[in-house]
Amino acid sequence: MTNQSMIEIEQPLVKLTDCVKVYRTGQVHLKALKGVDLTVNRGEMTAIMGPSGSGKSTLMHIIGLLDEMDEGRYLLNGREVQSLTDNEQARARNAEIGFVFQAFNLLQSANLRDNVALPLIYAGVPVAERRDRAEAMLERVGLLPWAEHRPGEISGGQKQRVAIARAMINHPSLLLADEPTGNLDSRAGREIMDLFAELNESGTTILLITHDQGIAACTRRTLMIVDGRMISDSAGVNAACTVPEKVWCV
Numbered sequence: 001m002t003n004q005s006m007i008e009i010e011q012p013l014v015k016l017t018d019c020v021k022v023y024r025t026g027q028v029h030l031k032a033l034k035g036v037d038l039t040v041n042r043g044e045m046t047a048i049m050g051p052s053g054s055g056k057s058t059l060m061h062i063i064g065l066l067d068e069m070d071e072g073r074y075l076l077n078g079r080e081v082q083s084l085t086d087n088e089q090a091r092a093r094n095a096e097i098g099f100v101f102q103a104f105n106l107l108q109s110a111n112l113r114d115n116v117a118l119p120l121i122y123a124g125v126p127v128a129e130r131r132d133r134a135e136a137m138l139e140r141v142g143l144l145p146w147a148e149h150r151p152g153e154i155s156g157g158q159k160q161r162v163a164i165a166r167a168m169i170n171h172p173s174l175l176l177a178d179e180p181t182g183n184l185d186s187r188a189g190r191e192i193m194d195l196f197a198e199l200n201e202s203g204t205t206i207l208l209i210t211h212d213q214g215i216a217a218c219t220r221r222t223l224m225i226v227d228g229r230m231i232s233d234s235a236g237v238n239a240a241c242t243v244p245e246k247v248w249c250v
């Protein structure tokens, strides 16, 4: 192994230093993040908690390259994000990051297979390969028999599984989920967390925002954000957590 590849393996996936984000609307300047430091290593599954309006989604948008910070430094997989052009950022986002949202954000007029295949259209993948890969992902989340159905015909938990299949289709290093169980009952929420645990075991790094203490208790690391500041990080406390995966605390 060369020194170069050893360095790459040891590189944190996310290294954010002193991140400041200000929203400017007319005369009003709102400091949503007031100097956040965060390092996420490959293989972690981490929950972000905190009151409504504390800056959780803002932080996730910055990590996911959906928004830019005003001050600070961000290294994604060792690359300085600020020095990338818009196109390079878009490419890094497509290659490295998958997103899951509370409201699922599926295309209602498309069947499940086409929903899952959508990111592959942007990536220019040929139609037959798109179909095969989308079906493989649907199988992985247990929904292959529903491939021809539309989002309106399935339950909330199933919709979120489709959204996760779509987020995973490019095999991202980092899966970001903003309140992924927020619209689900507790049973469907647990099933989604089982799926995250499975994806995490097979190597995907996961960062999820949740209001639900029971959901957060099922990750090894929990960050707490209050009023734009990170006030606690359980890394090191729970790092050696011996609670078996899939033992639920909700």
Ligand SMILES: Nc1ncnc2c1ncn2[C@@H]1O[C@H](COP(=O)(O)OP(=O)(O)O)[C@@H](O)[C@H]1O
Pocket (backbone or CB within 6 Å): 023, 024, 025, 030, 032, 050, 051, 052, 053, 054, 055, 056, 057, 058, 059
């Ligand atoms: N696009 C925006 N424009 C102006 N203010 C925003 C915008 N997005 C979020 N905010 C404000 O920034 C703060 C943090 O919001 P957000 O990151 O969405 O919090 P959380 O996800 O923790 O509920 C809130 O005060 C919110 O009103």
Ligand SMILES: [Mg+2]
Pocket (backbone or CB within 6 Å): 056, 057, 058, 178
């Ligand atoms: Mg939010």
